[in-house]
Amino acid sequence: MAATAGLTSALPCSFRAFHPVLAPRYGNASSGVFLDRLQTHAVMPLATGVVPDAVAPLTWANLENQLKVVDTGHLDTGLTGT
Secondary structure, three states, X not given: OHHHHHHHHOOOOOHHHHHHHHHHHHEEOXXXXXXXXXXXXXXXXXXXXXXXXXXXXXXXXXXXXXXXXXXXXXXXXXXXXX
């Protein structure tokens, strides 16, 4: 979670207050996946603090796998992440 602390501190307010609503609706606590395995769908919840602390390691692992293995080291953030 330390990696996301710097990201969320730059926001005028924390979205952490929303994670009880957003995380169960869009995230899978057992897999750490938000919506699907696209890079942006992992980065945005992590950056805004929506990912619960207990799920964050899984979400980071999914992002790392997507970036290193699936996308062979290429950033693929799409329109919403750019």
